[in-house]
Amino acid sequence: MEDIMLKAGIYQLEEKLKIEFNDKSLLLKAITHKSFPNENPDLSLNNNERLEFLGDSVLGLSIATKIFEDYGEMPEGGLAKMRAILVSSVTLARKARDIELSGHLLLGRGEEMTGGRKRDSILADALEAIFGAIYLDQGFEKAKRFINDFFDEDIELVKTGEYNKDFKTVLQEYVQQNSDKRPEYKIIEELGPDHNKEFKMEVLLNGERLGKGSGSTKKGAEQKAAKSALINLGEIEGRDGG
Structure with a gap:
């Protein structure tokens, strides 16, 4: 066993x-x-x-x-x-x-x-x-x-009403259409105590930053970074506040 x-x-x-x-x-x-x-x-x-x-x-x-x-x-x-x-x-x-x-x-x-x-x-x-x-x-x-x-x-x-907006998946699908690489998410900075953390994240492709974002969890920060990338790439409308 x-x-x-x-x-x-x-x-x-x-x-x-x-x-x-x-x-x-x-x-x-x-x-x-x-x-x-x-x-x-x-x-x-x-x-x-x-x-x-x-x-x-x-x-x-x-x-x-x-x-x-x-x-x-x-x-x-x-x-x-x-x-x-x-x-x-x-x-x-x-x-x-x-x-x-x-x-x-x-x-x-x-x-x-x-x-x-x-x-x-x-x-x-x-x-x-x-x-x-x-x-x-x-x-x-x-x-x-x-x-x-x-x-x-x-x-x-x-x-x-934001749940179905899975920006990471949308970004992944966009990248797969244009490249054989995968987006890479990296933590830039962690702020605050353990019970009240803020994570700052960036998303990279071939070492180039596509977007960045922050959130109270790593997954949330990744979604914000992916959304920022999609805005920068012109795939969705919005303002990149990352």
Whole structure:
């Protein structure tokens, strides 16, 4: 079992999640796609489908409680729309990529060869399974706090209508049409104490700065830098305030 945990990078994943599991086999199960035990029956591993079922409910209740409490004036329709966006497979896959979850997944060889590691549905299901694993390992309150922190910036972006404006993806697609290189994001400066950080970020292509931006999280600063780059490139309208 230890060899499989090392193969999946369980300890590194715990560091990314900032959670130490009491029962690490739960986290291992959460990242095990059904194709892996099917091809490796001798390992006696269970897949993540049951945990994904549980994590879906933990996620939904956590998000619903958070937005219900934070947005007391919002009508039911608005709350339902926010929740639908936040718990969608597209959002979950995006969040999974933010923590590079794909590198930890246990997939069968066939699934691996057909691009399963990049598939939205597999990434989303694994992330929901992780929520279920946290709930079983540490209880609902800890799982809810983790989910609320994990989605904190996303919730605010959905509320302001900015969430679907994924400037990093738009910039990536633009660059791919014109170059075989990838945009590179670098931190210029970190300001403030740990509980109130501000990150200043720049985005580069072939060593040339395309744009810069700042935010309270690294991901937020990257989005601002990507938006700045798109403005500078003439792809979107706006003022580069980076």
